[in-house]
Amino acid sequence: MDRVVIVGASLAGWSSARSLRLGGFDGVIDLVGEEPHRPYDRPPLSKAYLAGDLDLDGISLLTDGEDASVTWRLGVRAVGLRERTVVLASGEELTGDAVVIATGTAPRLLPAAAGLRGVHTLRSNLDADALRAAFVPGARVVVIGAGFIGAEVASTASKLGASVSVLDAAPEPMAQVFGPEMAAVVRGLHGQHGVPLETGVSVAGFSSADGAVTSVVLGDGRELPADVVVVGIGVVPSVGWLEGSGVALDNGVLVDAAGRTSVPGVWACGDVARYPSGRAGGPIRVEHWTHAREHGAAVAKGLLGEPVEYDPVPYVWSEQYGVMVQFAGFVQPGDSVEVVDGDPADHRFVAAYKREGRLVAVLGARIPRTFVRLRRELMTV
Template sequence: MVQLSDGEAVPYDTLVIATGVEARQLPAAEGIGGVSTLRDYQDALKLRGALVDGNHLLVVGAGFIGLEVAATAISKGCVVDVVEPAPSALMGKFPAELAERIHDTHVDRGVRFHFGQVVDQWHVENGEITSVTLSQGQTLRADAALVGIGTIPAVGWLEGAGLELANGVVCDHVGRAAEDVYAVGDVSNWHHPRLGENRRIEHRLSAGEQAQVVASVLTGDAVPALDPPFFWTDQYDEKWQAYGYIHADAEVEIVLDDPEANRLVATLKRGGKLDAVIGKNAAKHLIPFRRELRAAETQTIEQ
């Protein structure tokens, strides 16, 4: 059974955990007007209201959320500063060679990056942010700020419940966390047979596909193979798409580079095996690689 916050006990035959994630916060910035994260509709409305021509936007975090917001803000006429403690954008999330291209596009559009730094002081007037001072002493005007420093799986309510919790709810390859207990979506840490390990995948399509797998298990239908992870990011006039498993030690080969069409395709391999493909404005060109990756995933599960 599950006990609710008002004390009511709700019995179940099968439990599916789909509580998602919470935005990681910066304690020093909590409660300051004009500083927000981006997790829900109200956050989006609040941020949109700050993207006004001439406003200065501070973005903390050079991940995908931070860079997408930076691109949108630049298109609205904002002055954008991105503060990132790592030495480069998208570190650990994207191959360095490709992340550098994304970074260069932002610089060409006017985004100012401050790598290897954190916000040391938040300056406030009448409860609203006005500026920040960085760890190397530079002060930046900030009419608004977005904190995009990742997420935390929403598993606090499961402490002591007997489930294995490690970067989310640990599951097998069909989402089973314990007898009659399953988890799907951002909160779940599924086992991926082709990797031979567990990984928490925070992509919208993966959440839907995991739900289909669990639904098939519960209804006794044929269980579909979980598709390799797929996500995309839209920044300016560039749509980057990634399919498969991205590893830091992968060998990156650019198999198509067409500057005039602003198009690129890169493969990621380890030990000669294709692990992922990444494209920029190249959806059709990714199709054969996606077929190869999907076939390899299905074959692994069947074995």
């Protein structure tokens, strides 16, 4: 193997490239990225970077000297794949002995908001820059979606002095991740910090003036005044460029336990990949930072001739209103949950989830020692 083409210059793609070098690969690595920037950390985009506490250099994923280890092809999209040849929007074609798909995800959009100024999604540093400029003291901000991104953006906007409201269509946001009982605890952070949260509400459209949003129209006819709207209703895997390639797609790129796709020599990792998981009971696609890093490294091992059976315990963290919430594992309906340390009323607690008496997940806030102990136990189950 003399040349590897990696499509996607964020955490998963960069993790694959870095791991190939650490594993002794000395051939050519082409790293293709749609954005003009070299890899940077995305979680701070809704937190420290959005608040202005970090700049782009402060969230770079590269260490000194690493920038020379790959051939950078940035600011250009991949538009097609033929066997092991990647076609770029520029017309250039890159053929490798192996191709790694690490194109991640893109935010879901609301068609009714198309072309309206003041309506934002958050995926890139430029998105965060635009939001920071809009979150002026007193600005009326409506966040649509009470998942991780929505909650973190609401927290940061409130910190910057904006007047924030949060909406979610689900009656119990985050219940699929945390279960209904503990999801209610985490959601309580909004109210505790003076941010109204409405659940079970639909968005029917938007009102505007001179092309700029002025309010969010709800399904029941009410209107919420808004100078800024942030849409955080989830993401979709970025696979459109793979149509007709022969790569099997189903809510992402289907891969085996080592990260191989249905096309020989083509691999996939990170948010875009859907892999078989015995822990989850079937194929899953995970959108967490830790997964992107670890899956990228696992695929690199496979490229180097040491394929691994990838099926880790998922781990995610979220910082909201100054509280670090950590979660590991999978929760299914019917799982029992018990607070084993602290008090949820203080948002300082650890909760253990069990299924038929077996530990399957752990949720914690501000008691790291207990959380880490149970997470280690979970990883050995």
